Amino acid sequence: MFQGTIEIHNGRITRTKPDNGYLNIFIDGKLYEFRNSLAYPGFVDSHLHLLSGGELLFMPDLSLARSAEECVDIVSQSNFRRGNWIFARGWNQDFWTEKSFPTKRLLDEKFPDKPACLIRQDGHCIWLNSRAMEICNINSSTPDPEGGKIVKDPNGEPTGILIDNAIDIVRNYLPEYSEQHYLEFLEKSIQKLSSLGITAVHDMDVSPKYLAIYEKYFSNNDTKKINVRIFLSGKEIFEMGTVPQFKNDYCEVVGLKFYMDGAFGSFGALLSEPYSDHPYTKGLQLISEDNLNEYIYFTAKNNLGIAIHSIGDKATSIILQTYRKYLAKNLPKPKFFRIEHCQIVQPSDIPLFKELDVVASVQPSHFVSDYAMAKSRLGSRTKFAYPWKSFLDLGTLICAGSDFPVENPNPLMGIDAFINRRSFDLEQKFADETIPLDLALKSYTSFPRISLGEKEIQISSGNEGTLTILDTHFFETPKTEIKKAKVVATIVKGNLIYQAS
Template sequence: MTGADWIFHGGPVLTMDSEAPTTDAVAVADGRIVAVGASKVAEVKASHTEIVDLRGSALLPGFQDAHIHPVAGGLQQLQCDLSEWHSLDDYRQVIRRYAAHAAGEWIQGAGWYGDVFEGGFPDRLELDALVGDRPAVFVSHDAHGAWVNSAALRRAGITSTTPDPAGGRIFRDHAGQPTGMLAESAAELVTRLIPPPEGNDLEKALLSAQSYLHSLGITAWQDAAVGEALGIPETFPLYCDLDDRAQLTARVTAALWWDRDAGLEQIPELAARRKAAGHRRFQATAIKIMQDGVCENLTAAVLHAYRGQPGNHGMSFIEPAALTEIVGRLDRERFDIHLHAVGDRAVRECLDAIEASASREWDSRHQIAHIDLIDRSDVLRMRQLNVIANIQPLWARQDPVLVETKLPYLDDAQRSQHFAFRALADAGVALAMGSDWPVSSPDPIWGIHVAVNRTAPVADPHAADERSQTEPLLPGEAISVQSALHAYTLGAARANRLDHLTGSIEIGKAADLVVLDRDPLHTPARELSAIRPRLTMVGGQVVHESAGE
């Protein structure tokens, strides 16, 4: 080393290193952290060193998202994106305007919220009036449902006699006719008919998403469904190609999609994919398994029947015995297993499968994502089994979606279990945070704000009402700013199997860093969501810098 390429000083440095949690200066050379602390940093200063005076701003390890769908987010930005609005009148205006100029036969969009519709679900007649007879499909913000028009239903051959597919539901009116709302796998009856993206649209979507995520201080992520899944086209070759061409500036861990219909025979192909990745900044070390749906459409698997729905306990997409066999086989292949479980029954089934079949003889990073509900008896089990809680903090507030389309289906006991972050942390469960974007905003600062306050960020368009802003959801489940920062840095890095390289500011680790415009540890809790990134660096290269910096 001939001297540092970068020196950061003049502000607090939050290292996420438990042995030295704060310092006052950091030096970077050849993409790595080479010195920490002012006296050591001074020794590596050279004539070519770029000096960054933080001017009181804070330096942290780059944020990581442990559960995200960036290609879906990027494609949504290229289509009819409803994510910035939250009213039926706004949806009508945006859809009508988009449909008037949309190319191609199909009209596609995403991002709608059920609470804007009477009864919580959209109707085909509304969409018919907006787009006419062109087939149209709009995926819900949580990607667990699709709103389609009459033309799309006809294309798919969906009628009053069409049975619900396994793991899905066709919503019907009192006469038995499809309403245009399709939940879970039923959406695929329509989405599989949509022509694939043209030309380099997928690449444009991913690169656009990458740039956007860097602007939020994100330096790495785990793509939670790599494969043909959830209406998202195959992206594994794209990731490999971008990585080979050095256009992947983020570090990405793929959670390869588990096809429920393909069974155990798909494991050799998944292992081959893992071997094919890993050239530079892309690795495929995890497998994504969907065990249930979401509470809002009654497909999350719950221990107690939904309120007002006698006998309805939601859906387990994989039978528990089969799940145990799958988890055991994947664990023996040394795959990290990334399990989607929203309901408390699904969480228990996932823990049962891990306990019954997973080895304790290797450093696995098995994780359960979402955990909207968890029975208190299973909290300690997560710690005992060394399972990571992969949580989406932005959801833990009393916004209209939760209050109007979810809580009505939950009894008092279920409501008391909601997003139990503090209970998990107090039990010693490792926390990793992610956004599930485009389900919700990928802004880590917003997620931290909600995790600490249990109320919504001031600027969130989906939670602008007084209750969202001022009435915390189960305030006893709030966690500290330090815990939330850890979960978005070193905690997420561990879930992403990147903690040997990133997630903390330590000598020898990669210079994946973010500069925030103020110190989150000394910012009033209610003002956390106003913090903004000034600079984002990956491997010693600046990938985002705010205008004027």
């Protein structure tokens, strides 16, 4: 953090003069006075979804619903549509009084003639009505796809709930938005993120069909921009056989994203032992070890990095053991190797991250919102969940993100989770896995850049003029108060893209 004078010219810092009690920033000769604020290296969110995040900001908010009935009421009062489909996101049955999955019945009663698709908060489960299933040819004879599940009632009829790879059946029938809609989603998402001090993001699982949207947005001189590193949908790219090239001053393709398992909320995270609250399942394995080997090799041959979604301990073990065997064959290595989420990890697997040079990409705000659910799902195994300090103690690089739109993208909430480890009840859980404030801050600034092989940003001459301006001195503030800090301004490559009123 920095106080004093900073001069930025043509997007780079040309001079700094440290001092106390004020912050003056000259951008191409123009003075911006931020009084007693402090400059930090620009915040980075190392795992989110720009387009679906922007989409969510236009949708009805289902996250506050406390029943399936309330979800349907909220949707019925909204004019938001995807083509002719009723479409919304954010429900979470674990926040409801009745914590079981909803069924098509309520949607059928309210929307008998229009297709309806409501996405669970984590994006790994959808809730359909009968009309949507009719359009998608989903019926009692439709088999579960590999790595997916169509939930059926005792009579074998689909209930309306589809999990993980089963969602792909529906994607082929969803109407596309217009190009203008997608541009508005990007703009809305970037507006939201810049107001939170976020200057760069790692944008996960982007379909190659949307690259033209990114190119149009980031080539427009009139749009506000942050730095974006794109991880393309690995499955789509592998099936295409070629990687589209895209790079400009702000945005470039850096990696491929794959999914080893699902999520806790829909019982899709792959565990080594059955779920404590659903003992008939251990979750879903979405890709085989053989396919994983092929994906790693394909990524390496295309000189890209790889990021693999893994929430359950069994999923993470499979990835690490497969990669260890892969490296033993002296095959080409990906540019970098990241495991995304790492929500529960066997203690014996944690040293392998450092040994194999694997980055742990974590979302600390998941701890806050998911702790009660994780405790139900895992029972006594919860002590192995969210092992942040264990990673750092063994020298593993961690980088932090939000998984927006799954979680609020505010980095201050993530930093608070790292250093205080409190769930919604405000009680600290497994305090030995909290991490120091300086490392929590680096997990949102320098570590995400290092995880991609990029140079970290420092507030010194010659560095990129990308800064987050806050009203708070983190190291002179009580730990429990840091999340109350306010973003004063956000600067990306010498462009002031957000300033608080």
